[in-house]
Amino acid sequence: MQDLLMRTTMDSMFKVGLGTELNTLSGSDESSIQFSNAFDEASSLVYYRYVDLFWQVKRYLNIGSEAKLKKSIQIIDNFVMQLIHQKRGQMKNGHDSKAREDILSRFILASEEDPETMNDRYLRDIALSFLIAGKDTTANTLSWFFYMLCKNPIVQDKVAYEIKESVEWAQEDNMETYTRRLNQGAIDKMHYLHATLTETLRLYPAVPVDGKMADEDDVLPNGYRVIKGDGMNYMIYAMGRMKYLWGEDAEEFRPERWLVNGVFQQESPYKFISFNAGPRICLGKEFAYRQMKIMAATLLHFFRFKLEDESNGPIYKTIFTLHMDKGLQLLVYPRGISA
Ligand code: HEM
Numbered sequence: 353m354q355d356l357l358m359r360t361t362m363d364s365m366f367k368v369g370l371g372t373e374l375n376t377l378s379g380s381d382e383s384s385i386q387f388s389n390a391f392d393e394a395s396s397l398v399y400y401r402y403v404d405l406f407w408q409v410k411r412y413l414n415i416g417s418e419a420k421l422k423k424s425i426q427i428i429d430n431f432v433m434q435l436i437h438q439k440r441g442q443m444k445n446g447h448d449s450k451a452r453e454d455i456l457s458r459f460i461l462a463s464e465e466d467p468e469t470m471n472d473r474y475l476r477d478i479a480l481s482f483l484i485a486g487k488d489t490t491a492n493t494l495s496w497f498f499y500m501l502c503k504n505p506i507v508q509d510k511v512a513y514e515i516k517e518s519v520e521w522a523q524e525d526n527m528e529t530y531t532r533r534l535n536q537g538a539i540d541k542m543h544y545l546h547a548t549l550t551e552t553l554r555l556y557p558a559v560p561v562d563g564k565m566a567d568e569d570d571v572l573p574n575g576y577r578v579i580k581g582d583g584m585n586y587m588i589y590a591m592g593r594m595k596y597l598w599g600e601d602a603e604e605f606r607p608e609r610w611l612v613n614g615v616f617q618q619e620s621p622y623k624f625i626s627f628n629a630g631p632r633i634c635l636g637k638e639f640a641y642r643q644m645k646i647m648a649a650t651l652l653h654f655f656r657f658k659l660e661d662e663s664n665g666p667i668y669k670t671i672f673t674l675h676m677d678k679g680l681q682l683l684v685y686p687r688g689i690s691a
Pocket residue numbers: 481482485486487489490493553557558559562563625626627628631632633634635636637639640
């Protein structure tokens with residue numbers, strides 16, 4: 353399931369970010385698959401540098417993990433640069449009638465004001481930043497969400513019931529016609545689903561540890577002094593499980609904690625820190641919720657999910673996001689729905 357979700361978010365981030373169909377989910381395009389594999393490999397190889405004392409030597413000699421990383425980066429760069437050139441060409445010839453609909457097109461238009469700074473390398477970095485920020489985070493959150501629904505079948509049924517009540521669906525709907533009915537009005541009614549995703553992010557934050565560096569000498573609110581260049585990490589994973597913050601049942605999966613009379617209640621982002629807080633709060637938070645709700649609502653309308661192996665829980669994989677090692681194996685059954 354995790355692999356399918358990773359492909360889905362890759363395709364959707366590509367569509368929204370770069371205005372291009374990548375089709376990694378259907379696997380129909382060889383160069384897309386090559387790009388996607390290179391992207392995932394580069395993410396985990398960059399993370400590997402944290403634990404590999406010799407990565408700089410390996411980079412200098414172009415051997416081992418660093419040689420692989422260099423190759424992956426080349427594939428990624430070539431693929432994205434080619435897309436940028438194509439898009440620039442289409443926009444110049446007036447063939448891209450949908451210009452402004454995706455993030456890259458908007459940046460290309462803006463780059464006409466300042467072509468020197470906003471050159472193709474700059475645009476490549478913007479496009480890749482959005483992919484890095486939005487792809488694994490959303491896919492990992494959905495993986496843990498489905499895992500928690502399997503561990504808590506009553507919650508799964510409650511979410512499915514709310515979805516059924518919120519969407520004006522028809523018995524003859526297939527997935528395509530059903531997703532067209534998932535408009536903003538329907539999605540906004542799904543408070544329990546919103547709470548369940550948020551509860552998942554509290555216990556399994558997609559970014560489990562975040563780091564910052566002091567720009568200048570400073571004193572933190574608790575009196576701790578930092579000097580320019582000091583690095584600091586804050587543990588989002590630990591903060592989501594602190595009894596001091598969430599009460600005695602902090603370790604329990606209980607979406608109801610986010611609801612008052614069935615209506616979702618926001619927490620301070622300094623307490624629920626899974627999207628960071630302050631001026632650098634996640635820019636894609638609303639987009640991520642919308643995307644996760646559409647995917648969850650579609651899958652749970654048609655299917656019921658169970659763990660393939662109830663006895664073994666998933667193991668964390670150490671990369672930038674909270675990934676499941678060896679994925680998530682689920683059994684999927686059609687959900688018998690009647691009006
Ligand atoms: C469940 C999904 C997501 C989670 C948990 C999440 C979490 C985060 C966190 C913790 C940060 C702060 C990182 C830091 O301090 O450096 C961040 C930043 C960011 N996120 Fe997300 N994110 C998610 C989805 C997305 C999506 C879908 C997008 C794009 C559409 C996105 C775009 C960004 C951007 C652009 C930043 C940088 C903001 C800045 O530094 O000013 N995120 N996100």
